[in-house]
Amino acid sequence: MDKALIFFLVYCLLWPGVFLAPDPLPVAMHTSMPEAFEGIRSTEEAFSVFDPQHELEHPVQLCRDADGAPRLYYADVQTPVCIDGICKPVRIAIYWNLLGAYIGYGLYEGDPLTKYDHDLFEEADYQKLHQLLLNKNAVFRRKKLSDLFDPNAEPEKQVTYKGEEVDAVSGATKKAIRDAVVEGALYSCYTIWQLVHGTADDSIKVALPNLWDEAMQQRFLYSDRADYQFYALKQLRDSDYATYSTRLLQLFTGSSPLFRTKMLKQLPDRYWAEELWQEKLYGSFGQLDVNSRTLLITGLEKAGEGSALRLLPHYHLMTQNQLKAYLSFWEDRKLPADVANQLTEASHNRNYPYAYLIERFLEVQKTP
CATH class of the missing domain: 1.25.40 (Serine Threonine Protein Phosphatase 5, Tetratricopeptide repeat)
Structure with a gap:
């Protein structure tokens, strides 16, 4: 092999800031933070989320841009979603921002989401799933699988899961839950929501101080996201108020009462x-x-x-x-x-x- 080519390959592998582009991440079908996806160039395994429902672990990757700056986390989740074996397993990419908040999901080519009896998700279903996942206080919070079904309903099909008879068909879904989930995909919604709002949040927050630097401080402070702005405010040193005076005073009038209170108390x-x-x-x-x-x-x-x-x-x-x-x-x-x-x-x-x-x-x- 030509020596120049060998040198170039070693340079690309070892020189800081030069990355071999990873396989493209699935495009987020719905996202609340599109700017986080800009310029992703590399990924690295950060931690895993555990799915107690199926006793599976899903690796979570930290995504960085061309400058090596952290941008978001994602997990390639592959999990069964139907307790009666009728629906095929789900494969979905879940995305979190650097504070552990869910910001969107993507699908892999050839792996659309399905409902009961293999009916495909429609666009309205995908949007509804996104809105459900954005809500960390959704109806699924602190609920077991058996809490999701109406025991007095007439189900189309009874199945057994971990010794309990439940119904996988949406007709037996409790009325208080039915309007919040995708019809015919209750168990899919439940499984994905539990993964999104499981242990990833805490793991991401624990990791953030070790990633924090001046560049991230600036990116957070100039972000349009209130949670990023507030986190950056809490990290400010006394000298930073002079550096970021223009931005801080802009946020003082344009941000939330919580931001203003925190800023005045620590000014x-x-x-x-x-x-x-x-x-x-x-x-x-x-x-x-x-x-x-x-x-x-x-x-x-x-x-x-x-x-x-x-x-x-x-x-x-x-x-x-x-x-x-x-x-x-x-x-x-x-x-x-x-x-x-x-x-x-x-x-x-x-x-x-x-x-x-x-x-x-x-x-x-x-x-x-």
């Missing part, structure tokens, strides 16, 4: 005192949830009088306790003339139920 003191942060945080007061407003008011001791002035035009949005906390900020300070004038005007607002608190505060301030 280092130095940023409360910075003009950029004060302007964005306190300038958005009128757009925020009640809890975030409370945290901003209690943070005035760190943010100072400039931020307190920004809140004054929004006094009418404050709850009784928020107003008390806001006024207490001014108690030991000499009221600037413009603050005293605005508070006086607010105390005359009869449409504001707590105007009397402002009036009392001003009376105490006048007392020598």
